[in-house]
Amino acid sequence: MNTTKFIDPKETDIRGLFSTQQVHKVPLHQRTYTWKKDQWEELFDDIVQLSDGETHFLGSIVVIPDQLKLGVNFFQIQDGQQRLATIVILITVLRDLAEEKKTQGSYQDYLYAKDYNGNLIPRLQLSELDNDALMCILEKKPMRSSHPIFDCYAYFQNRIKKDFQNNLEGAIRELWSKLLEKVYLVHINAFNDFNAFQLFETLNDRGLELSAVDLIKNFILQKVSGDELKLKECVSLWTEMFGNVRDIEPIKFFRRYMLSSFKGKVSERRLNKILRSIIEKEKWDRETILNFVEDLNQKSTIYSHIHRADFQDAIEINKRLQDFQLIEVSPSYTLLLKLFPFYENVLLSKEDIIKALKMIEIFHVRWGVCGQSTSSLDTIYNEICYDLSTTSNSTDSMGILHSIMSRLDKEIKANVDYTVFKDNFLKRTFKASERRTKYILWRLSKPTGETTININEIQTEHIMPQTLSNDWIKYLKDKTNLSENEIIEKYKEYGDRIGNLTIIKGEWNEGMSNRFFEGKKKAYKNSEFSITNELCDWNDWTFDEIEKRSEKLAKLAVEEMWKWQK
Secondary structure, three states: OOOOOOOEEEEEEHHHHHOOOEEEEOOOOOOOOOOOHHHHHHHHHHHHOOOOOOOEEEEEEEEEEEEEEOOEEEEEEEEOHHHHHHHHHHHHHHHHHHHHOOOOOOHHHHHEEEOOOOOEEEOEEOOHHHHHHHHHHHOOOOOOOOOHHHHHHHHHHHHHHHHOOOOHHHHHHHHHHHHHHHEEEEEEEOOOHHHHHHHHHHHHHOOOOOOHHHHHHHHHHHHHOOOHHHHHHHHHHHHHHHHHHOOOOHHHHHHHHHHHHOOOOOOOOOHHHHHHHHHHHOOOOHHHHHHHHHHHHHHHHHHHHHHHOOOOOOHHHHHHHHHHOOOOOHHHHHHHHHHHHHHHOOOOOHHHHHHHHHHHHHHHHHHHHOOOOOHHHHHHHHHHHHHHHHOHHHHOHHHHHHHHHHHHHHHHHHHOOHHHHHHHHHHOOOOOOOHHHHHHHHHHOOOOOOOOOOHHHEEEEEOOOOOOOHHHHHHHHHHHOOOHHHHHHHHHHHOOOHHHEEEEEOOOOHHHHOOOHHHHHHHHOOOOOHHHHHHHHOOOOOHHHHHHHHHHHHHHHHHHHOOOOO
């Protein structure tokens, strides 16, 4: 009978976990510290609210043995680092507050283990991107930069001082006691990487917190784990990749990467299964997996530049990428991930990239204004990328641009051609609060000096106000011969049309918005936007004027600003 254990689970309180000769290390490839205020607050409240006889179960941590060195047992954490790191941060805060109040306590013993030579070893050691921040608070060094660990420390410190300002010393002692004796977890020794990986999968199937990117990482590393050099290289590349996108939703980057690299639909929920299926179906060896991670890392740098609009020596490109963020073109990032490597390899020039960006903007403005399905955009861009990967179109700039133009031309002619775009632009409802509305109005003003837009400095103004006062209704009655009910009904149709909207910059109070048109014209006259000061040429403002101005702006949009020419 085989008595070899698959795992060795042990229930322990925090005192038991941190009073042994154990040190827990987070492997280089593990994800960074990501807990935020919601998690800190929930944990803190759970501990504070514990009454006599109650305990709080923190969950489980999965570890594998690393080494025994000078009497200290080192374990690698495979799951649970977020909870463990947060507990260590809380202990550090309690230590520092106790020292401020000159309150005695053995806090340091729970933060450091001691080897046979008397050397102090931090009981928790995080991955490369987090450990410096953790050591800062452990060693009481200045927190000079921004980091989630510093934010967590500040949250606990401020919360304790605020909630217990009348009896801080007593609160520190009570919190310390509850943390050590009433907070429990299950410490699971999985013995090896394979067992830990299988346990990972089981925990994820049961709905515990593991993102698709985490699972992909663990699967990839498990596949190369038989080759130590390739494993280390994979870990290094993955860490660098994650550092590039950690602040811009890594899972969205990974999905865009998959859509740009492989044919077919990819949802965030199915990322892990899709990539595993590809790896197993195509029988990727370790070299292929390493090449995949190298490419993933390269594309993460490009994705970061796209998202932040900060390509070097590319002012016009960056300006257009900034504009993209205002008109909801994130599905096009799939194609941009395919295009920008050609730019970096000098197959595409700056002018070529700008041509592609212009095409994408025209396509997206038309698509959005006409209310077309956004879900179909993933398919469109995925198929363009696949075409570039499998045909000779990607061997020169003309072929690349032709491939993009041909597909977008097909979609525009079928769904958002001249007539459809103009009719929708003329009659659709434009939401004043949307960034896209502000951008469209700004572009229609044909700015000459200002090449970029600070969306926070611009407000969308209803020329005929959103709420019609009695005076406005009387004015419209006199001008249109409509009844009050007819005016109200007609306003529902015309109030949010493009012809009744303009943009203003700076202070603009509600009283100004509700003025009669004649009173507003004095303010419009001083506007730096041509689309606004041109309103001074109109004598009245009724539904007829809204109709005429909508027609004028729709013609400008379809024949100049977002004109499509193949």
